[in-house]
Amino acid sequence: MDLSSFKQNNEIFHTILGALREGVNVVDKDGIILYANQSSANYAKAHIEEMIGKHITVYYPKAALLEVLETRNAVFDRKIIHETNRIFIVNAIPLYIKGEFAGGVATFRDITEIERLSKRLESLEMELALSRMNDVFEAIIGSDGSLKSAIDKAQRSIASLGGPRHSVIVGETGTGKTMLAKAMYSFAERMGVIKHGAPFVEINCAQFTNSDIAAMEVFGTEKGSFTGAYDKPGLIEIANGGILFLDEAQALGAHQTMLLKVIESGTVRRIGGRSEREVNVIIITASSKDLKKEFIPELYQRLAQYQIELPPLRKRSVTEKDRLMNYFIALYQMAAKNRYNITLEITFTDKAREILLNAAYERNIRQFRDVINASIDSAAPLISSVEKNKQELRIIVDESNLPFGMFTDSTDKDLIVSEPAESLEGLIQQLHEEGLGPRKISNELKRRGIKLEYYQIAYRLKNYKLNSFTLRANKE
Ligand SMILES: Nc1ncnc2c1ncn2[C@@H]1O[C@H](COP(=O)(O)OP(=O)(O)OP(=O)(O)O)[C@@H](O)[C@H]1O
Numbered sequence: 001m002d003l004s005s006f007k008q009n010n011e012i013f014h015t016i017l018g019a020l021r022e023g024v025n026v027v028d029k030d031g032i033i034l035y036a037n038q039s040s041a042n043y044a045k046a047h048i049e050e051m052i053g054k055h056i057t058v059y060y061p062k063a064a065l066l067e068v069l070e071t072r073n074a075v076f077d078r079k080i081i082h083e084t085n086r087i088f089i090v091n092a093i094p095l096y097i098k099g100e101f102a103g104g105v106a107t108f109r110d111i112t113e114i115e116r117l118s119k120r121l122e123s124l125e126m127e128l129a130l131s132r133m134n135d136v137f138e139a140i141i142g143s144d145g146s147l148k149s150a151i152d153k154a155q156r157s158i159a160s161l162g163g164p165r166h167s168v169i170v171g172e173t174g175t176g177k178t179m180l181a182k183a184m185y186s187f188a189e190r191m192g193v194i195k196h197g198a199p200f201v202e203i204n205c206a207q208f209t210n211s212d213i214a215a216m217e218v219f220g221t222e223k224g225s226f227t228g229a230y231d232k233p234g235l236i237e238i239a240n241g242g243i244l245f246l247d248e249a250q251a252l253g254a255h256q257t258m259l260l261k262v263i264e265s266g267t268v269r270r271i272g273g274r275s276e277r278e279v280n281v282i283i284i285t286a287s288s289k290d291l292k293k294e295f296i297p298e299l300y301q302r303l304a305q306y307q308i309e310l311p312p313l314r315k316r317s318v319t320e321k322d323r324l325m326n327y328f329i330a331l332y333q334m335a336a337k338n339r340y341n342i343t344l345e346i347t348f349t350d351k352a353r354e355i356l357l358n359a360a361y362e363r364n365i366r367q368f369r370d371v372i373n374a375s376i377d378s379a380a381p382l383i384s385s386v387e388k389n390k391q392e393l394r395i396i397v398d399e400s401n402l403p404f405g406m407f408t409d410s411t412d413k414d415l416i417v418s419e420p421a422e423s424l425e426g427l428i429q430q431l432h433e434e435g436l437g438p439r440k441i442s443n444e445l446k447r448r449g450i451k452l453e454y455y456q457i458a459y460r461l462k463n464y465k466l467n468s469f470t471l472r473a474n475k476e
Helices: 003-009 011-018 038-043 064-071 112-135 148-159 177-190 211-219 249-265 297-304 318-340 350-358 364-379 424-433 438-447 454-475
Strands: 023-028 033-036 075-081 087-097 100-110 167-170 200-204 243-247 282-287 307-309 343-348 392-397
Touching (some): 023 064, 064 075, 064 087, 064 100, 148 177, 148 307, 167 177, 177 200, 177 243, 177 282, 243 249, 249 297, 318 364, 343 350, 350 364, 364 392, 424 438, 424 454, 438 454
Parallel strands (some): 167 282, 167 307, 200 243, 243 282
Antiparallel strands (some): 023 033, 023 100, 075 087, 087 100
């Protein structure tokens, strides 16, 4: 088949194909364009006349037709990202004339908008799933296991027939107290106990330098009560109609009596103020301390009825820890999808997973989450080195990616995760760059509680050098 015979034979088809909204390209067996319709020319931002006789790659560098010419097999529904960043869905078939291979024909459609919308839909679906997860108790991992009684109490404190009660959540740092308080808020909203959109006000009383300042924030101040004081509502007033979450409430010190008064009377008096203001607020206090020692007895008694206890991570079953781990991995994937539109497939090696699940975490679930994120960070490339338009990425996290301090050759059961969470690999490289040899690095690591022999370090350094050499060579 050549250009002139193609023209003579196909006048009618030219008219039909020219009217199609799909792009159509016909090439000979060398990839020279014999025919391109108007839609194809539009997509390529060219004129039909100039395209004819040129090689297909001039206008479509990643043309599926190239594969057809090479393999003589058809290609169906291939998604191709064009240089212009437009996405096409392409079908291409080999062309046989009188039994002889003569080239190929491709039809294609621009699906950029459809793709964009479907990605948006996907991310909205994920957001929705996540928002649901945040506001229903069932989505809290462990709600059907170690947190069952805590959640039962939380529900009762909000939706008992006698009206909502104030409560206290007790648990070590990072065990999910804030998360549970937020779930209680959503539950109260759903049950109609508070109005939809009612305030949820959260404050950590321990963040202030002393209990007087914390109290001024919580209860408000009245002008003239002390030099420089001005009229300012406290968080209790701001939370009126909703929920006030007082984290580390024991830090209110002697002002706990004021809190007790709010709970008893449903009124608040600002610091330095004379009048009482009515407030209708559900107070959820939280503490990581022994409340019997920390709260004034009356406040403790008042709240103890609804003392909701959250277990530390070490008391949670391996199955729950495993579910938590999968949940945090899913959150990581979701973040990459939303931010960079990249679908990550993250796999932890069995060994890495085992070490992570058996380590001890002083800051509980929060630290567990941070360690998982740091491990994935360490195994994943930086976004700057991810190929443009890359949509899928596979990440394997092995033990070398786990944060420093977790890695050990010993069989100790109690691995303590130390901070900062940096990768062991990174630390070795850093020490090496500071001029230390394998033996000195091994000693330094031992000092930091990591047992790694000098020959193991030498091996890692060799790999590191090879990698950085390859990197440099690629750049040059
Ligand atoms: N059961 C759970 N299921 C899923 N995620 C959880 C669970 N418990 C805690 N988390 C997550 O762990 C992290 C820490 O939880 P949170 O901030 O609620 O802890 P906390 O007890 O309030 O900590 P602190 O005492 O330091 O304020 C959050 O990212 C939270 O979403």
